[in-house]
Amino acid sequence: MDALVVEDLSKRYGPTAAVDGLSFAVPKGSVCGFLGPNGAGKTTTLRILFGLTRATAGRAEAVGRVSGVLDRDGFHPARTARDELALAARRNGKGDADAALAKAGLEAVADRKIGACSFGTRRRLALAAALLAEPEVLLLDEPATGLDPHALRALRGQLRDHAERGGTVLLSSHVLDEVAATCDRVVVVAQGRRVAEGPLDALLAQRIRLRSPDAHELLGALKQNGLDATTDGPGTVIVSGADPDQVGRVVRDSRAILHEMSTQGALEALYVGITEAS
């Protein structure tokens, strides 16, 4: 079942087509990355899904309660973190500020004024406030921006939890490794249109990155077996359009020493490839 459907969505600002006939769907229970260069129309699409911006044409619908974090959190600098979460709880008619702070790992800043919180802390508070609404669909615009590694890990855990409980997440990002670690699906947009969509595994399995001190021999063996292999810097080989078993067998038979075989970093290659091609 799809928790979120965007169909033939367009948004024009005068002569600018911010979103231009965009279609995609996000199945319930998945964490979907929304990728694309600056100005691709990600924020506009999220704003339309939120009901903050009206579409010029097409539809964008989420099933169930929607909450999330876009650019502005609406927090008041003179209020404390706990005050803001208590206000959010009252607005939603449910939830507990201290429990939400604990869940987000933010007990230490409970009495800190918003104005004294770092950008990253403020983002985390905004997410905690959004989760208080117990949303079915969570929309996040660049949630990884400004977070340190601990906070990134906590964010990943929160999003996975949400999805495991049957919730759905759509998050825009430029941090491709973060997307690769957090999301099970991606939608890639450029100039307001979809250029790729699907399960991350399926998209990434098309590119496998190998690191080996015998990269030269490995490259030869892969090519000899009819695989589309190229080098990508010293000691690194990228194989396109092959399945991991097939690549693994060639590696074994070549007897090359392997330091790494992964789809990590492959997302970047895929992303750059498809956004440049479009």
Ligand SMILES: Nc1ncnc2c1ncn2[C@@H]1O[C@H](COP(=O)(O)OP(=O)(O)O)[C@@H](O)[C@H]1O
């Ligand atoms: N309120 C607005 N008025 C005019 N143009 C806008 C407005 N919001 C966005 N745009 C334009 O629409 C395009 C898409 O913007 P945006 O959705 O913010 O992209 P992204 O979030 O992917 O960077 C950009 O060219 C941007 O300048």
Ligand SMILES: [Mg+2]
């Ligand atoms: Mg944006």
